Amino acid sequence: MTTPIAHLVAAGDSISGGRPGARSESVEEYVNRLKNLERIASEKKGVKESYAIQAGREIRIVVDPKQLxxxxxxxxxEQVKDQIEDELTYPGKIKVTSIRDFKQLRMSELKKKKKLKKSRSGRLITGLIQKLRLYFQMMEIVTSFFGYFFKLELTSVTFKNMIDTIKVYTCKFKRETEMGT
Known part of the structure; x- marks a missing residue:
């Protein structure tokens, strides 16, 4: 202790610590205070649960949203705060938090859209394109397999170009058949 302020702080601390219950609180008193806080809140109408937390410096009340x-x-x-002030002795402040949580859950479903019916020629062309895609995919696999062994320079771009060309011709065929009918 080197300064006069340090001596004053030490004197004030010893005077404050000399009060009964200033430094420590018995476990029994602590538990009773927590139980009393929860009892006060739980007695009220519409309360589902109550919790005394932070060493009895806060009480959280969960209420039923359908009742309140x-x-x-x-x-x-406000009523719980007033009752705590009237009935209990406690050091400091006690925070009262009341929680009303109301949740609604609804699920929506995406309705399926009706598919448009394709004409007979449209279905034929679509089927043809799908079969050609499979054919060219198989050809791509086979040629890439053999190309690996024979060091051929075949790329998938050539097959994609072939598929695009077939699509163009099938679209022309479709237009010509629709005009003719």
Whole structure:
């Protein structure tokens, strides 16, 4: 202790610590205070659960949203605060938190759209294109396999170009058949 302020702080600390219950609280008193806080809150109408937390410096009250609306929830917190002030002795402040959680859950389904019916020629062309795609995919696999062994320079781009060309011709064929009918 080198400064006069340090001596004053030490004197004030020893005077404050000399009060009964200033430094420590018995476990029994602590547990009773927590139980009393929870009891006060639980006695109220519409309360589902109550928890004394932070060493009894806060109480959280969970209310039933079907029994209490927002205004009643606010009044409940005020009533609990008043009852705590009247009935309990406690050091410092006690925070009262009232929670009203109302959840709604709805699921929506995407309705299936009706498929448009294709004409007979359209179905034939679509089927042809699908078969040609499979054919060219198989050809691509075979040629890439043999190309590996024979060091051929075949790329998938050539096959894609062939498929695009077939698509163009099938579209022309489709237009000509629709005009003719």
């Amino acid at each position: 609306d927002d205004q009643q929830n606010q009044k409940l917190a």
